[in-house]
Amino acid sequence: MNENATATALVIDDDEEIRKLLCFILKQERYRTLESDSGRQGLTDIATRRPDVVVLDLGLPDIDGMEVLHQLRQWSQVPVLILSVRDGAEDKVEALDSGADDYVTKPFDATELLARLRAIQRRAPYAAEDACFEAGHLTMDFSSHIVKIRGREVKLTATEYALLKTLVQNAGKIVTHKQLLQKVWGPNAVNQAQYLRVYMMHLRKKIELSDEPEKLLRTESGFGYRFMIPPKSAGAA
Amino acid sequence: MDGRRTHFSASLCDMKDSRIFSPPLTGRDTVPLREYVVAVLGTAAATILSLAVEPLIGHRPLGLLYLLLVVAVGVKLHRGPVLLVAASSAVLWDLLFIPPYFNFHIASAEDLMLFVTFFAVALTMGHLTTRLRHAQIIQASERFERALLQSVSHELKSPLSAVQAGVDALAKEIGADPSRHGLFHATQQGLRRLRRVIDNLLNMSRLEAEVMHPSLDWCDIGDLIQAAVRLTDEGLKGHVVAVEADRNLPIIKADQALLEQSLCNLLLNAAANSPAGSLIVVRAACAGGRLTLSVLDEGKGIPETDLPHIFQVFYRGDGAAPGGTGLGLAIVDGFTRAHGGQVSAFNRASGGAEIAMTIPVETLKWNPMEEVA
Numbered sequence: 001m002n003e004n005a006t007a008t009a010l011v012i013d014d015d016e017e018i019r020k021l022l023c024f025i026l027k028q029e030r031y032r033t034l035e036s037d038s039g040r041q042g043l044t045d046i047a048t049r050r051p052d053v054v055v056l057d058l059g060l061p062d063i064d065g066m067e068v069l070h071q072l073r074q075w076s077q078v079p080v081l082i083l084s085v086r087d088g089a090e091d092k093v094e095a096l097d098s099g100a101d102d103y104v105t106k107p108f109d110a111t112e113l114l115a116r117l118r119a120i121q122r123r124a125p126y127a128a129e130d131a132c133f134e135a136g137h138l139t140m141d142f143s144s145h146i147v148k149i150r151g152r153e154v155k156l157t158a159t160e161y162a163l164l165k166t167l168v169q170n171a172g173k174i175v176t177h178k179q180l181l182q183k184v185w186g187p188n189a190v191n192q193a194q195y196l197r198v199y200m201m202h203l204r205k206k207i208e209l210s211d212e213p214e215k216l217l218r219t220e221s222g223f224g225y226r227f228m229i230p231p232k233s234a235g236a237a
Numbered sequence: 238m239d240g241r242r243t244h245f246s247a248s249l250c251d252m253k254d255s256r257i258f259s260p261p262l263t264g265r266d267t268v269p270l271r272e273y274v275v276a277v278l279g280t281a282a283a284t285i286l287s288l289a290v291e292p293l294i295g296h297r298p299l300g301l302l303y304l305l306l307v308v309a310v311g312v313k314l315h316r317g318p319v320l321l322v323a324a325s326s327a328v329l330w331d332l333l334f335i336p337p338y339f340n341f342h343i344a345s346a347e348d349l350m351l352f353v354t355f356f357a358v359a360l361t362m363g364h365l366t367t368r369l370r371h372a373q374i375i376q377a378s379e380r381f382e383r384a385l386l387q388s389v390s391h392e393l394k395s396p397l398s399a400v401q402a403g404v405d406a407l408a409k410e411i412g413a414d415p416s417r418h419g420l421f422h423a424t425q426q427g428l429r430r431l432r433r434v435i436d437n438l439l440n441m442s443r444l445e446a447e448v449m450h451p452s453l454d455w456c457d458i459g460d461l462i463q464a465a466v467r468l469t470d471e472g473l474k475g476h477v478v479a480v481e482a483d484r485n486l487p488i489i490k491a492d493q494a495l496l497e498q499s500l501c502n503l504l505l506n507a508a509a510n511s512p513a514g515s516l517i518v519v520r521a522a523c524a525g526g527r528l529t530l531s532v533l534d535e536g537k538g539i540p541e542t543d544l545p546h547i548f549q550v551f552y553r554g555d556g557a558a559p560g561g562t563g564l565g566l567a568i569v570d571g572f573t574r575a576h577g578g579q580v581s582a583f584n585r586a587s588g589g590a591e592i593a594m595t596i597p598v599e600t601l602k603w604n605p606m607e608e609v610a
Contacts, residue, residue, distance in 0.1 A: 015395055021402035028409050059391060085394040086387070089452065089494055106398035107432055110405030194455040194601055197488045201457045205484070218467075219460045221494040222452070 007121065010034040010051035012042035012068070013083070014061050018106075022055060022083075025110050039063035046076060053121050056100075058084040058091070066095060073099040079120040083108060089222030096176045096223065103174070119172030133168055136230035138207060138216060140168055149207055159184060160203045163196075167217065167227040176224040200225065268315040276318035279306055280325045287334065296334035297348075300355045303330055307359045311366035319366055323359030327352070382446040386439065393435050401428055429471060433505075437564040440498070441550065444571035451492035451575050455601065458486045458521050458528065461493055465500035466519070472505045475513035482521040487600040489528055495572045496530070496594075502565040503532040503592055509558040511536030511589065523600060527578075531593035538584040547582055569594065 009031040013019045016037070023033040034049055036042035039060040046054060054072075058065035069080060082095045082103045092103045101120035104113050133140040139148040145161060147154050156164065162184045167175055181189045181196055189195065200217070208215050218226045283306045287299045303326035311319045332339055335348050343349045404424055411417045443449045459482060466478055500519070507517045511534040518533040539547060543554035548570035551563040569592075570580050578596030585591050 017399040021399055021406060025406045085391050106394050107401040110402060197455040197457050219464050221464060221497050
């Protein structure tokens with residue numbers, strides 16, 4: 001976890017116990033930690049102390065976390081992970097479409113939270129245009145547009161390829177339905193959820209192996225998809 | 238004993254009935270006398286105004302003036318006073334302004350038609366305003382239930398998050414000592430169960446408060462099944478899960494999160510009621526606009542006496558596996574109903590139980606054009 005040695009994480013949560021425990025967990029992973037107990041304090045801290053990543057609660061005493069996010073996004077692109085008890089799909093969609101980078105519900109699993117934090121800290125797209133991407137049994141060559149599963153080439157349609165590329169470039173991060181539709185089909189297609197489902201279904205049939213228990217493409221029910229990086233190849237690409 | 242209901246169920250019902258926190262508005266509250274006074278005064282004022290302007294505009298437009306009054310009071314007052322205004326306006330208009338005066342007889346056919354129309358419109362107005370008011374009350378109480386649930390959910394989940402985070406943090410500290418590892422594992426299991434119980438309780442409350450409306454969107458059934466199996470992974474340890482689904486299932490319009498949760502509950506129920514190592518089958522079929530998702534296990538089945546009751550809240554059959562809350566299947570039932578569907582349970586000829594959800598769905602079967610990259 002060397003990349004975290006100098007990373008600073010800011011925890012914005014009004015619950016002192018959660019704040020202390022989160023900081024403890026983050027310090028175990030060699031993050032430097034900062035704490036804010038309110039939305040306004042959090043905004044000030046982001047502006048003045050410039051953290052590398054922010055963990056933001058939604059139910060804050062002074063201004064709602066969603067409002068903090070809106071204000072923040074007007075002047076900062078710091079990666080933000082929402083950590084909230086609100087588990088409705090509409091809350092998640094709103095937060096992610098308002099610029100949050102990921103959403104974890106409380107009670108949370110520390111290992112998962114840390115993995116997601118690492119993913120959103122990676123600012124640049126996962127693979128550059130000329131690179132070759134490898135994860136588990138999947139190899140994707142961006143220059144020749146060739147996708148291989150266990151060494152055997154699979155034919156993808158142009159749309160399936162574009163979908164897979166978008167997800168792979170954001171490997172480990174959540175990509176919302178809206179973002180995918182916008183990226184692959186263009187701004188006029190954001191309400192055409194059925195396109196996305198059908199193409200994802202076809203893409204899955206082509207690239208996922210039935211004997212592999214951990215699938216490459218994870219559905220985040222009701223709001224998006226995530227390309228899962230298999231643990232053993234996480235640092236390889 | 239025909240199933241047990243725990244004390245908990247009684248206390249939850251009490252809570253629901255008393256509705257201590259309910260907003261003061263209800264559908265059948267008494268109409269204050271003040272509203273009747275306002276109704277009478279309003280009618281009197283309109284009549285005096287009508288007497289003053291009648292020589293200028295004639296008696297027919299006066300009907301419109303009275304209608305305006307009915308609409309105005311309809312916005313503010315309850316059904317009773319509105320109907321009072323409607324009826325008294327009709328009577329006054331007829332007696333004072335429609336010839337022959339001071340008599341219920343109406344001479345011209347035109348006047349008669351105007352009068353009948355007026356009366357019908359006034360009554361409809363009274364009825365519509367009452368309906369509108371009722372809808373507003375329901376909306377207010379739904380908003381309230383939602384807020385209450387949100388705060389209860391926050392109060393339950395926050396401390397649980399703290400405990401979970403603490404245990405996770407300590408896990409790193411204790412390292413690889415095997416005896417402590419067992420302890421840690423047991424704690425994690427307990428926490429996971431507590432989490433599930435809290436989720437189930439909150440979902441049940443949402444269902445009982447009728448604040449659950451499925452948000453329908455297109456989803457892939459295979460994907461939904463896969464997600465449910467992944468989410469219940471820990472609880473299914475020791476069982477083999479097989480999915481039997483046609484590879485060409487259409488995409489359907491449903492609330493994926495609700496169906497996923499239902500399927501998780503069915504899987505956990507099957508795992509709890511069948512021996513370790515046995516097979517659990519998830520079957521999906523879609524035909525004639527109906528999706529059927531069923532979970533089959535190889536346990537000893539459901540006793541015939543319990544079969545009609547297993548979807549009731551807090552019902553625990555005598556043979557039920559220990560550790561359950563009697564909420565899981567009730568939630569499956571609630572979520573399925575929210576989709577306009579129904580659940581069914583029966584024993585398989587080969588042994589074991591089968592529980593199925595059948596819901597009406599809009600389907601889309603569509604093969605994207607094979608444009609090769």
